[in-house]
Amino acid sequence: MSISNQKMGLCRQGFGEGLKEVAQKNDQIVGLCCDLTISTKMDIFKSAFPDRFIEVGVAEQNMIGIASGLAMEGKVPFCASYAVFAPGRCWDQIRVSVAYQNLNVKIIGAHAGLSVGPDGATHQALEDIASLRAIPNLTIIVPCDYYETKKATIKMAEYSGPVYLRIPREETPIITAENDIFEIGKANIIYQSKIENKIVIIGAGPILFEALEAGKALEKSHSLGVTIINSHTIKPLDEKTILEHIEGKKLVVVCEEHQKTGGLFSAVSELLSQRKPSKILPIGVDDSFGESGKPEELMVKYRLTKTQIYRKIISNI
Amino acid sequence: MNIEQLSLHANSVRENIIKMLYSAGSGHSAGPLGMADIFVALYFKLLKIDPSQPRWSERDRVILSNGHICPVWYATLAEKGYFDKKELLNLRKIGSFLQGHPKRNLTYGIENSSGPLGQGFSQAVGVALAGKIDKKDYYTYCLSSDGEHNEGQVWEAIMFSAKEKLSKLIVIIDRNYIQIDGFTENVMPMDEMLDKYQAFNWHVQEIDGHNFMEIIEAVENAKAVFDRPSCIIARTIPGKGVSFMENDFNWHGKPPNKEEEMKSLHDLRTLKGRIKSEHQ
Numbered sequence: 001m002s003i004s005n006q007k008m009g010l011c012r013q014g015f016g017e018g019l020k021e022v023a024q025k026n027d028q029i030v031g032l033c034c035d036l037t038i039s040t041k042m043d044i045f046k047s048a049f050p051d052r053f054i055e056v057g058v059a060e061q062n063m064i065g066i067a068s069g070l071a072m073e074g075k076v077p078f079c080a081s082y083a084v085f086a087p088g089r090c091w092d093q094i095r096v097s098v099a100y101q102n103l104n105v106k107i108i109g110a111h112a113g114l115s116v117g118p119d120g121a122t123h124q125a126l127e128d129i130a131s132l133r134a135i136p137n138l139t140i141i142v143p144c145d146y147y148e149t150k151k152a153t154i155k156m157a158e159y160s161g162p163v164y165l166r167i168p169r170e171e172t173p174i175i176t177a178e179n180d181i182f183e184i185g186k187a188n189i190i191y192q193s194k195i196e197n198k199i200v201i202i203g204a205g206p207i208l209f210e211a212l213e214a215g216k217a218l219e220k221s222h223s224l225g226v227t228i229i230n231s232h233t234i235k236p237l238d239e240k241t242i243l244e245h246i247e248g249k250k251l252v253v254v255c256e257e258h259q260k261t262g263g264l265f266s267a268v269s270e271l272l273s274q275r276k277p278s279k280i281l282p283i284g285v286d287d288s289f290g291e292s293g294k295p296e297e298l299m300v301k302y303r304l305t306k307t308q309i310y311r312k313i314i315s316n317i
Numbered sequence: 318m319n320i321e322q323l324s325l326h327a328n329s330v331r332e333n334i335i336k337m338l339y340s341a342g343s344g345h346s347a348g349p350l351g352m353a354d355i356f357v358a359l360y361f362k363l364l365k366i367d368p369s370q371p372r373w374s375e376r377d378r379v380i381l382s383n384g385h386i387c388p389v390w391y392a393t394l395a396e397k398g399y400f401d402k403k404e405l406l407n408l409r410k411i412g413s414f415l416q417g418h419p420k421r422n423l424t425y426g427i428e429n430s431s432g433p434l435g436q437g438f439s440q441a442v443g444v445a446l447a448g449k450i451d452k453k454d455y456y457t458y459c460l461s462s463d464g465e466h467n468e469g470q471v472w473e474a475i476m477f478s479a480k481e482k483l484s485k486l487i488v489i490i491d492r493n494y495i496q497i498d499g500f501t502e503n504v505m506p507m508d509e510m511l512d513k514y515q516a517f518n519w520h521v522q523e524i525d526g527h528n529f530m531e532i533i534e535a536v537e538n539a540k541a542v543f544d545r546p547s548c549i550i551a552r553t554i555p556g557k558g559v560s561f562m563e564n565d566f567n568w569h570g571k572p573p574n575k576e577e578e579m580k581s582l583h584d585l586r587t588l589k590g591r592i593k594s595e596h597q
Contacts, residue, residue, distance in 0.1 A: 030450070051450075052450075057473075057477065059473035061473060062439045062442070062470055062477055064439070065435075065436055065438070065439020065440050065470065065474065066440075066443035068439075068440050068443060069380075069439065069441060069442060069443015069444040069445070069447065070443040072428075072429070072443070072444055073444055073447030074447070075450075077443075092433050092436070093436055093470075096436055097430070097439070097440055100420070100430050101421045101429070101430045
């Protein structure tokens with residue numbers, strides 16, 4: 001996040017623009033929000049389709065319930081809030097009203113992760129993926145940048161079934177191209193060293209930029225070839241791509257801006273423990289709450305930067 | 318359908334509730350018996366429905382929010398012909414579509430999944446809102462209870478419905494004064510429910526939930542309101558029709574044993590002993 005010529009973008013802008021774009025094609029799409037319309041960028045949809053926007057007030061449980069009722073009648077509701085509130089305050093509603101009924105409800109958890117910064121631990125969702133991953137029927141997507149968020153939003157509108165989309169607050173590096181293909185459930189290989197690949201890094205979300213930088217540095221300094229997988233869909237996990245690319249590797253690294261418990265590291269560990277026992281190194285938050293601070297300070301303190309990923313891999317190889 | 322015919326259906330529904338609960342070996346007795354008259358009034362008099370077309374887009378919707386009283390829903394749906402009454406004995410059994418708490422299954426008229434309290438209320442609001450957006454004529458009936466109003470989600474949904482002026486949403490509350498831990502007024506007082514709803518800008522009526530004339534009139538009144546959602550507080554007797562269950566909160570969450578089943582059926586068939594011969 002510190003490189004000056006790096007192109008940056010807002011994931012939530014991608015969400016807002018993607019929703020507006022896909023809503024032009026599908027008039028069944030409606031937007032719901034809990035008093036966070038501007039900061040989640042739901043306002044882009046609201047401005048374009050004021051009659052299809054529903055302000056629920058600060059009531060996340062009710063928002064999810066209403067969305068399920070709308071979906072029963074064929075609507076495609078997109079529900080936006082902060083991840084600490086949705087799913088944070090409405091897990092049971094997501095479980096029963098949405099997932100158990102397998103309804104076409106889309107939930108956007110914005111401002112997720114440590115990088116929400118000064119607001120502090122109460123507003124830093126680090127458990128959202130863990131809390132949702134055990135719920136059947138639910139798809140979980142963690143896009144890594146503006147473009148990927150926009151594409152994910154369009155794809156989840158076209159997909160029939162409940163989906164959770166997790167996005168951060170801050171601007172993040174653009175690491176995918178506008179024309180890159182995005183498919184739900186299909187991981188993308190975003191980097192492969194030309195030399196023999198000894199390490200595979202699996203990540204989701206903006207932390208993939210740090211992983212990319214760390215991987216390139218390892219290649220340069222230690223002649224260690226690296227494969228980097230963007231596993232944007234955490235559930236269902238793209239088992240095939242992951243199994244294919246860990247073949248012959250010495251170390252598997254999993255990066256996420258989330259607790260090490262229950263997120264992508266857990267998903268990968270669950271897969272590999274059964275199919276291909278491997279040494280897996282987690283990069284994530286280690287069973288602690290966050291705190292106030294600048295996003296970049298927090299990323300250093302909680303050891304999620306490229307330098308720290310680099311060092312951790314070196315000491316484990 | 319006249320009142321006498323409605324009473325006969327309600328009695329049949331109550332007998333089936335007792336039989337299915339005994340067969341299941343677990344489940345809730347008091348609430349379902351208390352709500353039998355309202356379910357029968359809805360399905361046999363008030364609703365615009367066609368059991369042979371359970372997915373008909375113009376049908377009135379029934380959303381059960383206090384899902385644990387589902388035996389009365391299932392028994393009424395079977396009575397109305399949505400499925401064979403023999404199915405009722407599979408309540409809570411493995412492989413049955415008659416789950417212990419409702420699982421949405423439109424083929425059999427089960428419109429929504431519920432159980433954790435408060436959720437069906439918001440679902441009903443969403444269904445009613447979709448009808449408003451699409452300018453449909455259907456009414457959404459949400460069945461709730463006094464105990465359910467302990468949940469904060471219910472009040473979120475009440476506020477929202479008034480804001481959106483969901484006039485085709487009709488909520489019927491089972492006001493039976495009991496919940497699992499005892500009388501509602503001891504667990505969490507709810508006696509100003511009418512005032513509360515009025516303060517939230519709803520149209521409110523309070524009725525005897527066992528009087529078919531009052532139930533029918535209240536629903537007709539609710540349909541005549543065009544600027545607000547409607548709430549009907551139906552005072553009911555938990556366990557209605559079975560002498561030893563009536564008004565006893567211990568019957569909230571348990572089924573009858575064999576002896577109690579026989580006694581319950583006898584009560585229902587003889588109007589609690591007021592007539593000598595049992596009808597069948």
